[in-house]
Amino acid sequence: MSDPALDALFLPFTSGQLPWPPAPVLFLRARDGAALRPFASRGVVCEQSFKPFAQALEQARLEVVTDAAEDGRRYPLILLLPPRQREEARALFARALSLLAPGGRIVASMANNEGAKSGESDLRQLAGLAGVLSKYHCRVFWTAPLDGPADAGLQRQWQALDAPRPILGGSFVSRPGVFAWNRIDPASQLLAGHLPPVLAGVGADLGAGYGYLSAQLLQRYAGRISALDVYEAEARALQLAQANLQPLAAGTTLEFLWHDVTAGLSRRYDFIVSNPPFHTPAREDRPDIGRRFIAVAAEALKPGGHLWLVANRHLPYEQTLNEGFGQVRVVGERDGFKVIEAIKAAPSRGRAARA
Template sequence: MNDAPLATLLFPFERGLVDPPRDEDRVLFLGAPGGLLLPADFAGQLSAVQGFRPDYLALQQAGFAVSPEPQGESYDLALVLLGRHRRENELLLAQALRRTRPGALIAAACAKKDGGGSVRKRMAGLLPLEDHASKHHGVVFWLRRPESLEPGLVAELADGGDAADGFATAAGGFSDDGVDPGSALLVECLPDDLSGRVADFAAGWGYLSVAAAGRASDVKSIDLYEAHHASLEAARRNMAAGAPQMPVRFFWHDLLGEPVDERYDVILMNPPFHRSRAAEPDMGHGMIAAAAKALKPRGRLFLVANRQLPYEESLQKHFAAQGELRRDTVFKVLWARK
């Protein structure tokens, strides 16, 4: 989910700048990557935290104890792998402080291109750092959890706000600063005759689902599928507030790696096309294929995408009919029918 180099985080341990954990130590790893490999002398009882479903599944398959949200307290060591989103980074650092014992080591790393230097300076302004280093195109810093935390310090880190445009959002998730313009355009183009069972693929914090629930009286139920756990939790809050009467289910799900067992009359989608900074249109093609499999005969798909993405070829491959509803200077809204 992020680009922060694991090698940067492990550098102070491998160079003997800090001691690796012992067998009896409890270690919390916030933002643990799916391809996690630890040094041979890295002992301890590791609890990995990863809210991005593909990485979570990879960690689980590799045999790590992993959860989508932090659990437990009084850890002896916290490792924190940071990414591009300042608000998410500060929430992770706040969790590290909350869940370690006094005197515990907290080590965090962030890629330089993601603002690693700024994160280090921010933390140094709040708490004394033991040291820091630059290595492998990243910045790593480490500190000891104080015996007592000053009132408001953790709250200051965690106070990133969680609402925009009247909706709950999720730090680090898609469009965490408000309604995405592409999704708004898709909602404008949705027909009034939506009916039956509806699914929202790559639902984010649920904007499309809330809109569909309020727009079409014949919608019987809505299922939301999302790989980013915090976004799905925000979607729960938004559906409870914006569509409390709608039968709804939530699936923490990797649409590109896990099959969809249900079948739907309508699927709505603003498919992601970035894993990091580089555009990867194959993600959208894969989600279109997944939507085609999950639709009933004559079921309909409505999606929005950047104008330059060549999704029409996938729609022609997987659907009996397809077309365009609207486009503006940035986006296009497409439809397809099984």
């Protein structure tokens, strides 16, 4: 798929405006794509915490890490695709400076409609800029060779913006950039309000975020849920879910899985809850992701198992639900969202005998 920010990021190097160093290069929030491939054999280390993007990079035979700071390396060139959320982006700029070798350079690319002007202004304020290029409705901007930040105090301040912090009166910890990071998502809240009086056995939360729905399950059905698997593709969110949910376990076995749900599940469940995503961190509109979550849930549920799902009212999920489940009903609607209960059919006696 087209990735204009990634394409624009490499233009200063392919055009000869900037040199490519002989030493390894760090690529923060890396994504695979055609523009990256010519540089793949030139020592690129990719940091990516979103599982589908990390897997795509690994399949392209690139070195992938979840935390580039762990091995203490410093890099002469750091590439980055900053996120839209400004606090998260500022923290990423500050972190890039902390991983930069003396005399190194930072190069960033952002789409114009994803905060490119703000990102350019922020990096200029933090480290100064030596060049800017506009292409593909994106802005690429880079520093001169650096021996440190323009403002060390600002760097420390911005690095702290990504730190987990209490939200909702201390009920949870969260951080900027995670979905609905400082609030309860109204769709998840609607789903929580329509959960049944009893859920029991082994369950899963698909796309758990910082753990709101899983917390509702553990608090409401204490003593009834024997095990709960928490699935999340974004490692930064999964770390928060682990911190938020472990104090609530009280006899429930919890497992936290950094996993792309669309790749399928290997376990079987009595019930599943989900508020599935319908876009990626690259802001692509992807209703097919939600459809795949539903199909995977149908495969993973035991006969008679229940899926409790919330979705935007307009999303076309009905066909996938009807194909995978014996019973489907809308149990609540509000503010453009719908809550659906779907029950997996038991195999017929005839089918069971033939099997």
